[in-house]
Amino acid sequence: MTTPLLPTTTVGSFPKPEYLLTARTQYARGQITRDQLKRLEQQATTEWIRTQEELGIDILVDGEMYRGDMATYFAENLEGTKISGLVRSYGNRYYRKPVVVGPLRRPRAITVEWFEFVQRQTKKPVKGMLTGPYTMMDWSFDENYPNRRACAIAFAEVIRQEAEDLQRAGAQYIQIDEPAVSVRPEEMDLAIETMGLVTKNLRAKTITHICYGDFEQIYPKLLQIPVDQIDLELANSNFDLLELFKRSPFTKEIGLGVVDVHSHRVESEEFVIAGIRRALKVLKPEQIYVDPDCGLKTRTPQEAIDKLRVIVNATRKVRQELEVAHV
Template structure:
């Protein structure tokens, strides 16, 4: 597999070792952005499309800068223009319609879409978002995109014979969007498939979807797959056959109880290890995060390890989200220094000549 990782090493990186640091995607929105949406939806106010677009641009610029200040090697705009990971894309895909809000957990709701006609690519989904973020950032930009299996599984299907048939059509649309993102200059694409670990018997469907998605993607474009929560033992090691460079996994929230799953067979891809628990507002100290990072070195050597939060940070207080990122980057840099000094022993996954 082509090394797609080294291109993200900063030119002035201080250490010989390099642990790529990034985030999964979502981030807390500034409170004033919620107010902007309220004004836009209030017919008594003159807050129009241009006003809302300006507010979204400002929010994206602000959060991108926040990611840079934390020290991340690869940034995201915090998904400031998105509301929910399925709903957002369904609004852009021909063939979907909405029938009302559905409760998903706690007090959280989303408009669960229905597929009422054959899905078709009607307009670009993320190209404008990427181009804006890329122009606003001095760092490389990652583009998270909801995968076709989750788009199919988390929708009501009123047209297709089954979820598999719908997922394959959606995979072709995701492929079209990624082609356009690559043409716009995107070098790091993350496919989000949270439905996979909750319905692991369908892992072959996800693999077939990924084959369709990456069919014509250039070799220098990094493709990751994010799978949060669930029982990874039901999809590992089979998932290693997926045509992706990196697997982004949520393990911190489970206190790394599933870590041994990935020791049964060599982890041949890159591992983006969740080292921050996004479900709690308590900020992990640097020393704790360093211990979490070392868990990843039990699975892969340093050149295959990416350091990331478990999942999106959007449900946390913004101050806590920022401090977690900042501590995570510091922890990664300190681990690199210790690796350079030969103070850390990597686990059984290290190359034989180490």
């Protein structure tokens, strides 16, 4: 199955349905078994596959029904880690932070089973979704390695193993998210170095998602991250990021975030069309993949679906314009 011009996709997470949230709480309290929880995770995953297909999205994700936090999930499945007590991230939000307590090792594949579960159910390509080594390091306590670089390099090795296993299982797209890289511009070289360790043997198309940052500080150096595609949030800054690309061209493929994931309001098709058209002024059509700004897990399922429908419809309209122009 070939992907069309301006392929549509998503950044990774979808909202968990009510029954799964309830089940997760029950599991945490020891009221249901791991198997019972897993069956519901599979049910919710299958529902999201059907939804993505019905909407007409071109490159699918598993929706991360089985993950809590994007760093903690991987840490829980590695040796050499434990999970901390609760720490606050903001307001009344708390999370358990990974703690690196010994040499990191990946005893077995982490996400491959889920990738295969999803790929079996669709003819469309499914993205493998990983959290990058720099972010895993930055979002963990480290009690083991002598410094941040050593810790990030150790994470890179286990993530490389996982990425190569995903490729072996048939993943054509592997996304390795690095939302933390924009926080310390002085550590950009470390993020570049460790991503290189992960992607060096990959033939699959590689993508990284980056968010929440001061892009003026890290652009165009950002383009040195050794991946094929960088996924950015543009809608929440009203596409102003595109102005930077006038000064210094964006040389990779881009995952163009066209709807704000932090807002309940569903964007209009006109807003998304205008955003894509503006992107086409500084980027070639072949460079652009269209998606939401970030993972949709904080929206309600209906909001997520409505936002995705707008993306698909708007992209189709722009795609038709391009095809007509081409003829």
